[in-house]
Structure formats: C-alpha cells, structure tokens
Amino acid sequence: MTNVYDFTVKLTNGHQKELSDYEGKPLIIVNTASKCGFTPQFKGLQELYDKYQDRGLEILGFPCDQFNNQEFDNIEDTTAFCQLNYGVKFPIFAKIDVNGENAHPLFTFLKEQKKGILSKNIKWNFTKFLVDSKGNVVERYAPTTDPSKIEEDLIKYFM
Incomplete structure (x- = not known):
C-alpha cells in the first residue's frame, strides 16, 4: 500500500x-x-467540515472501542448519538480496532506514516491524521489537539 487511497x-x-x-x-x-x-x-x-467541505475537505470518523470501552455496542446508536448531539454530517464508518493484531490496515498504515510521541501506537480516542489530496499522511495530531488547531495546517497545505 502506497497511500490512503489504496484501502x-x-x-x-x-x-x-x-x-x-x-x-x-x-x-x-x-x-x-x-x-x-x-x-x-x-x-x-x-465546524471544519462545514467550513471547508465546499473546497473538498472530507472527514472520516472511525468509532473505536479499544480505550476503556467508550463506544456503543450498536453502530446505529453511535451514528444517532453523533448526529443528535453534535450535528455530525461527515461519514462515520463501522467500528474498528486501531491497535493490536486486529488493527484495521488503514490505521496500521497511518501509524507507520506518522508516528506518535515515543511510539507509533494510538494512545487514545480522537487521534487525528491529516491526509493531502494525493493520499499522503502529512500530519498526526494528539487526542488533546482541538480540531480548530488543524485549520492552520488545512490552509497551509490545501486551501
């Protein structure tokens, strides 16, 4: 696999x-x-999706239950929760693992392209990866990084 589009x-x-x-x-x-x-x-x-979707931005959400079982068992509950509580309109996909032997190959690839501090493993929910329009991983953001902080890189790389 050479870029995100291969998955x-x-x-x-x-x-x-x-x-x-x-x-x-x-x-x-x-x-x-x-x-x-x-x-x-x-x-x-x-908010980022609303602001930049017309310029091509897509946000892809992947529910994961590997960190203290903080995801609903039923994916319909997850999508309803996201839509009702936060107005989420960007795609939410099926629940996956991001670490370990059952990690989805996409997340294995993302982690190999941009390692975190001290290791490549994802430490917690809401680890974010910015991918350019050619499918290359250009940035990785910690769970504590507020999405508004990604806007500067979006502008720098794409807008």
Whole structure:
C-alpha cells in the first residue's frame, strides 16, 4: 500500500467503501468514541467540515472501542448519538480496532506514516491524521489537539 487511497473500509451498513473515492480531496481521519472526554471534539470537526467541505475537505470518523470501552455496542446508536448531539454530517464508518493484531490496515498504515510521541501506537480516542489530496499522511495530531488547531495546517497545505 502506497497511500490512503489504496484501502477499503466498511460502512455502517456493512458494505465496503474504497477510499479511492476520495482521491483528490484532503482528509482528516480520526478514531472516535461516543462516551469519551474528548467526544465534544465532534463539534469542532463538524465546524471544519462545514467550513471547508465546499473546497473538498472530507472527514472520516472511525468509532473505536479499544480505550476503556467508550463506544456503543450498536453502530446505529453511535451514528444517532453523533448526529443528535453534535450535528455530525461527515461519514462515520463501522467500528474498528486501531491497535493490536486486529488493527484495521488503514490505521496500521497511518501509524507507520506518522508516528506518535515515543511510539507509533494510538494512545487514545480522537487521534487525528491529516491526509493531502494525493493520499499522503502529512500530519498526526494528539487526542488533546482541538480540531480548530488543524485549520492552520488545512490552509497551509490545501486551501
């Protein structure tokens, strides 16, 4: 795999989605959780999406239950929660693992491209990756990074 567009992910309805469908667009890829202290970041992510979607930005949310079981068991509960509480309109995909032997290959790739502090593993929910319009991972942001802080890099790289 040479870039993000080489991967396929699962939609909430169980169908597959090729990330090549997003080719030519900047992406923010984030592992999410509905019951996490960082969950309010959905609001900031949605604000970025609202502001830059017309310029091609896509945000891809991947629910993950690996950090203190902070995600609903049922994906329909997850999507409803995101829409009702934070007005999320960007795509939310099927629940995945981001670390370990069952980690989704997309997140294995993301971690290999941009390591975190001290290790490549994702430490918590809401680790965010910025991907350029060619499918290259250009930045990694810690769970504590507010989505508004990504805007400067969005402008620098893409807008």
